[in-house]
Amino acid sequence: MSVFVWIETFGGAAESSSWEALGAAQSLADALGTDTTAIVFGEKSAAIAADAGKFGVASAIICNADEMREYRLETYAALLGNLVDQHKPAAVVAVATSRGRELLASAAADNKSGLIAEVIDLRVEDGSLVGTRPAYAGKVLMEMTSRTVTTFLTVRGRAFPPPPVNAAVKPSVTQVSPATIATELETQIDELVAELGAVNLSDAAIIVSGGRGMANNPAAAPAGLKGEEANIWKAKEGFAKTLQPLADVLGAAIGASRAAVDAGYIPYEHQVGQTGKVVTPDLYVACGISGAIQHQAGMRGSKIIVAINKDAEAPIFKLARYGIVGDLYDVVPALTDALRARLS
Amino acid sequence: MHVVTFTRSTPDTAAKVWVNDDGEVTWGDVGTVVNPWDEYSLEETIVQAGHGGGESTVIAIGSELHNDALKHSLAMGIQKALRVDEAGADMNDSLVWSALAAGAIRKLNDVDLVIFGKESVDVATDQHTYQLARSLGWTMLSYVSQIMEANYTAGTIQVERMLERGKQIVSGRLPAVISVLKGINEPRYPNFLGIRKAAKAQIPVWSAADLGIDLPTAATSALRYFNPPQREAATEMITGDTVKAKADTLIDRLFAEKVL
Numbered sequence: 001m002s003v004f005v006w007i008e009t010f011g012g013a014a015e016s017s018s019w020e021a022l023g024a025a026q027s028l029a030d031a032l033g034t035d036t037t038a039i040v041f042g043e044k045s046a047a048i049a050a051d052a053g054k055f056g057v058a059s060a061i062i063c064n065a066d067e068m069r070e071y072r073l074e075t076y077a078a079l080l081g082n083l084v085d086q087h088k089p090a091a092v093v094a095v096a097t098s099r100g101r102e103l104l105a106s107a108a109a110d111n112k113s114g115l116i117a118e119v120i121d122l123r124v125e126d127g128s129l130v131g132t133r134p135a136y137a138g139k140v141l142m143e144m145t146s147r148t149v150t151t152f153l154t155v156r157g158r159a160f161p162p163p164p165v166n167a168a169v170k171p172s173v174t175q176v177s178p179a180t181i182a183t184e185l186e187t188q189i190d191e192l193v194a195e196l197g198a199v200n201l202s203d204a205a206i207i208v209s210g211g212r213g214m215a216n217n218p219a220a221a222p223a224g225l226k227g228e229e230a231n232i233w234k235a236k237e238g239f240a241k242t243l244q245p246l247a248d249v250l251g252a253a254i255g256a257s258r259a260a261v262d263a264g265y266i267p268y269e270h271q272v273g274q275t276g277k278v279v280t281p282d283l284y285v286a287c288g289i290s291g292a293i294q295h296q297a298g299m300r301g302s303k304i305i306v307a308i309n310k311d312a313e314a315p316i317f318k319l320a321r322y323g324i325v326g327d328l329y330d331v332v333p334a335l336t337d338a339l340r341a342r343l344s
Numbered sequence: 345m346h347v348v349t350f351t352r353s354t355p356d357t358a359a360k361v362w363v364n365d366d367g368e369v370t371w372g373d374v375g376t377v378v379n380p381w382d383e384y385s386l387e388e389t390i391v392q393a394g395h396g397g398g399e400s401t402v403i404a405i406g407s408e409l410h411n412d413a414l415k416h417s418l419a420m421g422i423q424k425a426l427r428v429d430e431a432g433a434d435m436n437d438s439l440v441w442s443a444l445a446a447g448a449i450r451k452l453n454d455v456d457l458v459i460f461g462k463e464s465v466d467v468a469t470d471q472h473t474y475q476l477a478r479s480l481g482w483t484m485l486s487y488v489s490q491i492m493e494a495n496y497t498a499g500t501i502q503v504e505r506m507l508e509r510g511k512q513i514v515s516g517r518l519p520a521v522i523s524v525l526k527g528i529n530e531p532r533y534p535n536f537l538g539i540r541k542a543a544k545a546q547i548p549v550w551s552a553a554d555l556g557i558d559l560p561t562a563a564t565s566a567l568r569y570f571n572p573p574q575r576e577a578a579t580e581m582i583t584g585d586t587v588k589a590k591a592d593t594l595i596d597r598l599f600a601e602k603v604l
Binding site: 010073077097098099101102105106108109110112113114115116117118130133134135136137138139140141142143144145146147148186187188189190191192193194200202206250267268269271274275276282283292293294300303304305306317318319320321322323324325326330331334335337338339342 | 527565582
């Protein structure tokens with residue numbers, strides 16, 4: 001009847017967002033009068049379980065068999081499903097990353113249990129779990145409850161704080177065997193291309209985003225580029241030479257509007273909005289973004305929004321805490337210089 | 345061979361969606377569009393069925409609302425459309441949804457590949473995708489940015505997946521369920537002929553009894569919908585004589601807000 005929390009790992013270390021899942025799991029465990037159990041699969045799982053002890057986890061179930069070394073949906077879902085069936089936890093919590101989403105949904109299906117996804121707030125009401133989650137691309141919120149013995153919950157990144165580091169608890173660790181047979185797997189990972197500086201907008205505390213206004217770069221495009229090609233060159237140059245330095249000073253990730261992505265100014269991985277990422281940074285700096293409703297759906301949960309736009313009537317200013325009316329190609333470099341001076 | 349995709353009608357991307365005084369979700373008079381992520385799965389379904397010289401089918405689970413998305417799919421070039429509906433079934437529950445979806449796939453009986461868009465913007469989740477794969481017992485490959493090779497005779501597929509930590513090339517066995525990302529293709533616009541054909545199409549509706557399944561009990565239920573808290577309307581426009589002065593003032597404010 002414990003609360004399970006899946007600690008997502010990569011390359012033998014816990015993903016730091018996993019501690020947010022643990023924070024959510026612990027508040028749930030407190031409300032239910034139970035404790036938390038860390039589920040750690042893969043390389044160095046014993047060491048990671050010990051780390052979880054620093055955050056107050058009472059026990060851990062680990063599996064570091066060879067076939068569990070790297071995350072795979074089939075192996076991980078089969079074992080998680082078995083453990084849930086065996087221990088009947090009140091809940092299983094993970095962060096709603098690509099892996100967390102598919103793993104919990106699959107194990108929930110195997111166990112015919114309820115899943116509440118992308119939870120941003122959580123409470124216990126008359127013994128039932130009630131999760132608040134976005135719907136309609138975040139334009140409205142909904143409350144959902146589950147009536148099965150175990151409820152699976154994915155929590156949105158940055159929605160729950162990690163628990164405080166307490167006097168180290170030494171969790172009681174149980175080692176288990178995989179639930180699958182390696183030779184019977186349906187998929188095989190042929191190649192892994194780790195991206196340098198991979199875009200992780202969901203985790204970012206600060207995001208600097210560019211929109212269609214990025215094409216108003218005063219820098220002259222190379223001779224021979226005409227019309228839209230020249231705009232693409234200017235916008236790309238602007239992302240690299242104007243926005244990136246500001247992002248570097250702030251330690252920020254680079255985002256973009258759909259208009260900028262669709263125009264070919266920046267790859268899709270950067271898109272914030274209804275068909276991109278939903279982000280909730282502490283600070284969101286929107287540069288040359290008008291603020292279409294579908295963009296707002298992706299960033300309205302940011303703590304502080306700053307808008308820089310030439311058009312004083314742009315809808316983004318209605319959402320912003322601070323606004324500067326002006327050309328981003330004047331304002332952003334000035335902001336970068338002033339920040340450098342202030343932070344040095 | 346046979347490629348199937350699922351779609352739904354969702355409020356127009358630009359529509360304001362809110363909860364009215366009766367607690368119902370509304371988007372006023374604005375129409376629906378095909379779920380924006382499904383533009384890519386529909387296109388990929390047409391392409392893959394074309395490559396394999398096979399059939400393509402689009403399915404919607406739910407009410408008549410979704411007929412518009414089905415007609416849009418037909419107009420794009422999907423060969424057949426059908427809808428699964430069951431009075432009283434809680435389609436918000438992903439286990440109920442995936443039981444109906446799995447029933448439809450089993451009834452079709454010759455499906456090699458199911459292609460989903462990344463998620464549905466209305467329910468704002470992708471859980472039904474994984475749960476369908478699970479109830480069919482098929483290979484699941486999510487977040488596909490490219491299909492490298494699909495060999496429907498040999499029953500194998502190789503894809504590129506885009507994840508937080510980079511890209512992965514994965515091979516798997518068919519039949520499979522995959523979800524595709526924006527950027528995998530350039531979705532086509534329906535042409536006049538397609539639109540005319542779609543307008544005339546009769547869309548069959550299958551019930552749980554037609555599928556020969558017993559509907560599972562919903563594991564979850566939606567309690568209520570509500571509007572997100574209004575963002576503080578107070579926007580401070582930073583002014584100053586020079587750009588530098590404006591930049592300095594903004595930085596002062598951001599330090600005071602403790603976000604720097």
